[in-house]
Amino acid sequence: MASSSAIRKVTVIGSGLMGSGIAQVCAQSGFKVVMVDQTREILAKAKGGIESSISRVAKKKFKDNPASSTQFIEKTMSNLSTNVDSAGAVKDADLVIEAIVENMDVKHKLFRELDKAAPSRTIFASNTSSLSITEIASSTKRLDRFGGLHFFNPVPMMQLVEVIHTPQTSEETMKTLMQFSKDLGKVAVKCTDTPGFIVNRLLVPFMMEAVRMLERGDASLEDIDQAMKLGAGHPMGPFTLLDFVGLDTSKFIVDGWHQKFPDNPLFKPSPLLNKLVGEGKLGAKSGEGFFKHGKK
Numbered sequence: 001m002a003s004s005s006a007i008r009k010v011t012v013i014g015s016g017l018m019g020s021g022i023a024q025v026c027a028q029s030g031f032k033v034v035m036v037d038q039t040r041e042i043l044a045k046a047k048g049g050i051e052s053s054i055s056r057v058a059k060k061k062f063k064d065n066p067a068s069s070t071q072f073i074e075k076t077m078s079n080l081s082t083n084v085d086s087a088g089a090v091k092d093a094d095l096v097i098e099a100i101v102e103n104m105d106v107k108h109k110l111f112r113e114l115d116k117a118a119p120s121r122t123i124f125a126s127n128t129s130s131l132s133i134t135e136i137a138s139s140t141k142r143l144d145r146f147g148g149l150h151f152f153n154p155v156p157m158m159q160l161v162e163v164i165h166t167p168q169t170s171e172e173t174m175k176t177l178m179q180f181s182k183d184l185g186k187v188a189v190k191c192t193d194t195p196g197f198i199v200n201r202l203l204v205p206f207m208m209e210a211v212r213m214l215e216r217g218d219a220s221l222e223d224i225d226q227a228m229k230l231g232a233g234h235p236m237g238p239f240t241l242l243d244f245v246g247l248d249t250s251k252f253i254v255d256g257w258h259q260k261f262p263d264n265p266l267f268k269p270s271p272l273l274n275k276l277v278g279e280g281k282l283g284a285k286s287g288e289g290f291f292k293h294g295k296k
Helices: 017-028 040-059 064-077 106-118 132-136 170-181 197-217 221-234 240-245 249-259 270-277
Strands: 010-013 032-036 080-083 095-098 121-128 146-151 160-165 187-192
Touching: 010 017, 017 032, 017 040, 017 064, 032 040, 040 064, 040 080, 064 080, 064 160, 080 095, 080 160, 106 121, 121 132, 121 170, 132 146, 132 187, 146 170, 160 170, 160 197, 170 187, 197 221, 197 240, 197 249, 197 270, 221 240, 249 270
Parallel strands: 010 032, 010 095, 032 080, 095 121, 121 146, 160 187
Antiparallel strands: 146 160
């Protein structure tokens, strides 16, 4: 439950897969949450998805106690409200978490508006997985109260949160964000504002190097996947992982890093990855990527 954190009221901007997941874990943990998106229809769908997810959590958590299960669902949902007015939704927020499209211009526009509407004490955080927190924060006047909170998908299941500090993020802000992450029942790790933070900074170059090995004809994709599973103890190989991450998502990250750091060979784009994305082969979500998948 929310107790030891300086955070009580949380506003989550964006109700997609990540935004709704973040809103769910905040509400489950006892925080008052306002989830914001562009239309009431989008929000109603997201709220319905959250209620279904919480029902599954409650069924597992209180499998022998239906009354406690019902109470858990009702209490969690009572902590969650929705709003289409982002400026209005941040007026008494202690923390604002942005989880919208990975586009710097769109994020800048949003944070400029929020910066004017939110109290000066409010901490801002972005859930971006690949963009610079420092650059996102530059659109505001609260550089000391701006950090990154990078959750992982699916948020209710994944334990890790990367807590990102820029050169301007204050120690107090970092302490608050770390404590907040722990109050959600997550394991929090700190990182500077380096491209991809910890996980993606290691994972994306690893996956891209596997693609380059395939391009060079060093080994087949099946053998590369098998080798990393059996030789390195990975739960899945890099090509299976690429298909589940989404080839378009991986390409977006690599292209962005290459544009910013053109001399870094780890961020060099892949002709094969570009070709597959151009053909609409995006991985599991499209039915085919490096492997064929049954369409849902």
